[in-house]
Amino acid sequence: MDDFTPKRLTLFMGHYGSGKTNLAFNFARMLKRQGKCVTIADLDIVNPYFRTKDSQKELEEDGISLIVSKYANSNVDLPSMSAQTYALIDSRSEYGVLDIGGDDRGALALGRYADDILAENDYDAFFVVNRARPLTQTVEQAVSIGMEIMSACRMGFTGVVNNSNIGDDTTAEYVRDSIGWAKSVADALSVRLVCTTVMRGLKLEGAVPVDLRRYEWQK
């Protein structure tokens, strides 16, 4: 990713559980390390648990701002978003990382900002894919979910991010073997394969290492 020039807004979209939230977190940290002013916006209106807000402390320590529904991680079961998101979309100075909810249902929430984002035209919309997810194991399945997402948010993807992993059972070989599949998904959608990610600690040349969030019940 050394030669990668970030756009002002970077959107992470994809199937449920493809790793959007974790990639958004890692991507925001990468931008911060490049000395940019970064805000991460959680637009997930689907997931009740395991949200960007779980990493609030780490984000604050890193100086990354977080925009999140005030009901996230609470007992209020409302699909709501923060009004602050508009400030980030309208801003022309700060970098924004947008974590979009899963599938077409999650992507619906992005639709309300689509016109503004398209008008500014300084964005990347990444389709995050994981071959180990049961409903996106074949190229056809992944492409079909990608099409549903694009119609729901009324935006096209600018690239595919291959985040193939099977949790703690992931091996470098598994990730390497998924690259051809991810390339086919990108080709079918007529976009480029931006990168392949790999859990930090596994060695795979050319792959982007990412950190994982661990919870109390995980070893």
Place this chain on the structure above:
Amino acid sequence: MSEKVLMKGNEAIAEAAIRSGCRHYLGYPITPQTEIAAYMAKRMPKIGGTFIQAESEIAAINMVYGVASTGRRAMTSSSSPGISLKCEGISYLAGADLPALIVNIQRGGPGLGGIQPSQSDYFLCTRGPGHGDFRLIVLAPSSVQEMADLTSLAFDLAFKYRMPAMLLADGTMGQMMEPVRLKEEKKIAAAAPWAATGTKCERPHNVINSLYLDPQLLEKRNIERFERYAKVEKKETRWEEFMTEDAEYVIVSYGITARISRNAIMKARKAGIKVGMIRPITLWPFPSAPIRRLADQAKAFLSVEINMGQMIEDVRLAVEGKAPVELCFRAGGMIPSPDEVFKAVKKLARRK
């Protein structure tokens, strides 16, 4: 065996149910189990199955009764407040000796409570959710792999003993993602001999009913049913023991809190405290025998739960007063950290 995939607990339940021969899912959405319904809505139409989002939880459980009457594998899923609504239907299933799977991905209560995880339906589910004399097989997974495996087992046991079975987990288990290896699709035998599938004038009617006009007959049916429950208790009680051989202190915990307790046990062992764990896999039948056995060697027991203390009553019954039983808990949607459990173990070890 198929290759490993990465799944949410809720998705693993849904896919495992399909591979166990379930082609009828009848449900109503509620957080934190909605992914089960969402997954079924996507998959069932592609495999000739039926997905119905009913008008309510009550309607859904009664549709399960209808499908189960034909000897097919039917399931519904919900979370705590929705399970309260299903109780009448579960009692009718038990009264008509119908097998079915009910999944409960628990959240905090009572009342509307909240959407964060809990184990506070232990009383409700292990005592037989609904009116009348009956039991429910209750299975408590502790990993996404077990959520798949126990879903399959729940169907098998339900059909073997002609009674409803429940998969009982909490919101965290439903939402967490882990690697899982799913079993290949199972071939299901033709319709059960008791099923109401039409006589074709070739056999007497199979009547599916829980109403008995003659009280003596009702008593007889209830006694027969409890003889069947006694078989389940004898043959199907399941649990896992962790470092119990030399344990002076024994944690009893299931589901998500068993995982946290395991981490706490590793800490306590490093600190020189001999602690082990009994992890019930069936909550009914409850693994009383191994707990009773350990009561002769252990100085004290600790029930770790995310509720105000419910399973602790079964632990106390099993211990038969031979050792003190203490509680380590969080409630209302909170989960204890391994450190909190470790502290409770230390407190137990200090006690004279």
